[in-house]
Amino acid sequence: xxxxxxxxxxxxxxxxxxxxxxxxxxxxxxxxxxxxxxxxxxxxxxxxxxxxxxxxxxxxxxxxxxxxxxxxxxxxxxxxxxxxxxxxxxxxxxxxxxxxxxxxxxxxxxxxxxxxxxxxxxxxxxxx
Amino acid sequence: xxxxxxxxxxxxxxxxxxxxxxxxxxxxxxxxxxxxxxxxxxxxxxxxxxxxxxxxxxxxxxxxxxxxxxxxxxxxxxxxxxxxxxxxxxxxxxxxxxxxxxxxxxxxxxxxxxxxxxxxxxxxxxxxxxxxxxxxxxxxxxxxxxxxxxxxxxxxxxxxxxxxxxxxxxxxxxxxxxxxxxxxxxxxxxxxxxxxxxxxxxxxxxxxxxxxxxxxxxxxxxxxxxxxxxxxxxxxxxxxxxxxxxxxxxxxxxxxxxxxxxxxxxxxxxxxxxxxxxxxxxxxxxxxxxxxxxxxxxxxxxxxxxxxxxxxxxxxxxxxxxxxxxxxxxxxxxxxxxxxxxxxxxxxxxxxxxxxxxxxxxxxxxxxxxxxxxxxxxxxxxxxxxxxxxxxxxxxxxxxxxxxxxxxxxxxxxxxxxxxxxxxxxxxxxxxxxxxxxxxxxxxxxxxxxxxxxxxxxxxxxxxxxxxxxxxxxxxxxxxxxxxxxxxxxxxxxxxxxxxxxxxxxxxxxxxxxxxxxxxxxxxxxxxxxxxx
Numbered sequence: 001x002x003x004x005x006x007x008x009x010x011x012x013x014x015x016x017x018x019x020x021x022x023x024x025x026x027x028x029x030x031x032x033x034x035x036x037x038x039x040x041x042x043x044x045x046x047x048x049x050x051x052x053x054x055x056x057x058x059x060x061x062x063x064x065x066x067x068x069x070x071x072x073x074x075x076x077x078x079x080x081x082x083x084x085x086x087x088x089x090x091x092x093x094x095x096x097x098x099x100x101x102x103x104x105x106x107x108x109x110x111x112x113x114x115x116x117x118x119x120x121x122x123x124x125x126x127x128x
Numbered sequence: 129x130x131x132x133x134x135x136x137x138x139x140x141x142x143x144x145x146x147x148x149x150x151x152x153x154x155x156x157x158x159x160x161x162x163x164x165x166x167x168x169x170x171x172x173x174x175x176x177x178x179x180x181x182x183x184x185x186x187x188x189x190x191x192x193x194x195x196x197x198x199x200x201x202x203x204x205x206x207x208x209x210x211x212x213x214x215x216x217x218x219x220x221x222x223x224x225x226x227x228x229x230x231x232x233x234x235x236x237x238x239x240x241x242x243x244x245x246x247x248x249x250x251x252x253x254x255x256x257x258x259x260x261x262x263x264x265x266x267x268x269x270x271x272x273x274x275x276x277x278x279x280x281x282x283x284x285x286x287x288x289x290x291x292x293x294x295x296x297x298x299x300x301x302x303x304x305x306x307x308x309x310x311x312x313x314x315x316x317x318x319x320x321x322x323x324x325x326x327x328x329x330x331x332x333x334x335x336x337x338x339x340x341x342x343x344x345x346x347x348x349x350x351x352x353x354x355x356x357x358x359x360x361x362x363x364x365x366x367x368x369x370x371x372x373x374x375x376x377x378x379x380x381x382x383x384x385x386x387x388x389x390x391x392x393x394x395x396x397x398x399x400x401x402x403x404x405x406x407x408x409x410x411x412x413x414x415x416x417x418x419x420x421x422x423x424x425x426x427x428x429x430x431x432x433x434x435x436x437x438x439x440x441x442x443x444x445x446x447x448x449x450x451x452x453x454x455x456x457x458x459x460x461x462x463x464x465x466x467x468x469x470x471x472x473x474x475x476x477x478x479x480x481x482x483x484x485x486x487x488x489x490x491x492x493x494x495x496x497x498x499x500x501x502x503x504x505x506x507x508x509x510x511x512x513x514x515x516x517x518x519x520x521x522x523x524x525x526x527x528x529x530x531x532x533x534x535x536x537x538x539x540x541x542x543x544x545x546x547x548x549x550x551x552x553x554x555x556x557x558x559x560x561x562x563x564x565x566x567x568x569x570x571x572x573x574x575x576x577x578x579x580x581x582x583x584x585x586x587x588x589x590x591x592x593x594x595x596x597x598x599x600x601x602x603x604x605x606x607x608x609x610x611x612x613x614x615x616x617x618x619x620x621x622x623x624x625x626x627x628x629x630x631x632x633x634x635x636x637x638x639x640x641x642x643x644x645x646x647x648x649x650x651x652x653x654x655x656x657x658x659x660x661x
Binding site: 052097102103119127 | 590
């Protein structure tokens with residue numbers, strides 16, 4: 001009787017162990033896929049239908065910026081600051097590890113000393 | 129279609145025609161104390177709203193089956209327990225008060241000495257996040273800690289003891305009798321000024337301005353205490369004792385005095401409730417003998433039940449509390465952004481805006497001030513209207529001798545759970561994220577490069593709370609607050625109108641008001657946050 005009980009427990013225990021190990025998110029992928037979002041600034045506004053971009057938590061995001069004027073941009077929350085100009089389009093890559101709605105504000109369009117903190121765009125990171 | 133940048137309410141200057149161009153007031157507090165909340169998804173919003181309505185009917189059904197005025201509620205006296213006695217020990221209380229006074233001194237000092245950048249100066253975080261939001265949570269969820277550790281009360285108490293030790297026969301202060309008529313009006317005015325500073329004032333994250341405001345408020349408070357007596361001023365003029373006191377009525381703890389004779393001698397004259405006895409009256413508690421004092425755990429929200437109407441200034445105060453919490457939420461919506469833009473460009477409002485913009489700081493603040501005052505007034509009028517509707521829903525025979533003002537004073541406290549739940553939901557992730565700034569700031573409060581506790585290099589973790597957790601907590605909190613509010617109002621109705629049918633009829637308008645208020649709270653949470661600077 002003892003033998004048969006153990007022979008039942010062992011496979012059960014082993015199965016439980018297997019399920020308790022977290023499965024990798026992309027079981028088939030060898031590398032993390034990067035999601036690229038193209039953003040064009042023209043006449044001090046972002047050329048998009050809505051004023052927010054939506055991504056999922058955990059994704060690696062590449063924001064590819066082009067602008068017709070030199071400008072400093074600041075992604076709040078993640079606290080990433082970068083510059084874009086017509087001759088130097090910039091790509092900003094980061095992992096969206098935190099959920100939230102994060103403003104991207106502009107400073108100093110055209111190289112002037114920046115005023116105002118109007119948000120150009122919002123990055124929304126949704127839970128997966 | 130290219131998008132427009134939304135109007136930024138807290139922005140240092142805005143252009144609204146050549147007449148209204150404003151000069152920035154100082155260093156831009158770019159990005160300080162922002163909320164990064166994601167809007168609550170539509171499904172959850174609608175689900176929450178449906179649950180609130182459905183559960184309201186469950187509460188009503190409960191009351192239709194019997195008359196329950198909840199005269200007594202279960203209490204557990206912590207002072208009968210050794211742990212409770214340690215927590216309430218004079219030594220610990222003195223330590224907490226010293227800490228509180230130290231905190232006040234730190235805030236004022238850092239405002240004057242430290243840098244103007246709110247990320248490097250402890251004052252803005254210490255006031256708005258740790259103290260204002262923190263104490264709202266503590267008062268509502270734990271108990272009236274503020275009454276115990278109020279720094280101005282502590283300072284005045286120490287000065288008074290010192291004086292009496294040196295000059296035993298001379299009274300400290302003038303102890304003028306508080307004239308009956310103003311009641312709590314000074315507290316209402318001071319609180320309204322505070323609400324304006326919190327929501328509209330463009331310099332609210334400037335350390336130097338905050339220090340000055342704290343100093344002004346301290347002077348007003350200490351002078352008030354000197355003129356009218358410490359307890360009298362605390363009860364009638366000290367805005368934060370009043371606001372945290374109202375929030376603490378929801379909390380599951382209270383101080384109580386068992387001896388009725390103490391209350392008879394109490395200067396407040398109104399501390400004894402017919403059903404609950406003497407609850408949360410500091411004067412009675414301090415005057416009572418040790419064995420007559422209780423520090424009780426109690427069920428949630430029972431402190432919001434009363435046996436008589438609260439005074440008109442108190443009712444106005446509670447309504448200012450409720451409406452300011454809602455207005456705070458509205459300021460972050462695109463609805464407000466659009467309205468503010470319209471107001472700034474409006475020809476009719478232009479003279480008023482020009483008149484106000486110097487006192488308030490800039491055009492956006494002027495517009496915000498107009499909107500705030502209007503909203504606060506509208507809320508008062510709306511509540512008055514619903515008080516009248518409640519009264520007149522009841523058959524004439526059942527409402528003999530009851531006035532609209534009395535109804536207003538009896539039911540206003542039942543709205544507090546909805547506002548408290550919204551406030552907690554609204555600030556949950558804010559407290560978790562911006563609250564972390566205090567960790568590096570305590571190591572270097574004056575921005576001088578110190579590292580007192582070794583936490584100077586601490587990096588704030590924006591991922592500490594997940595959006596889904598915040599969504600569900602928020603909606604569940606608001607629905608729970610709503611149900612509690614409906615329950616409270618029904619109990620008050622039975623206490624007021626006695627007959628079951630009359631009480632239930634009176635609650636039809638109140639239920640509509642509460643459902644609307646809850647829907648508004650949920651709606652605000654479902655709106656995308658528009659950058660407020």
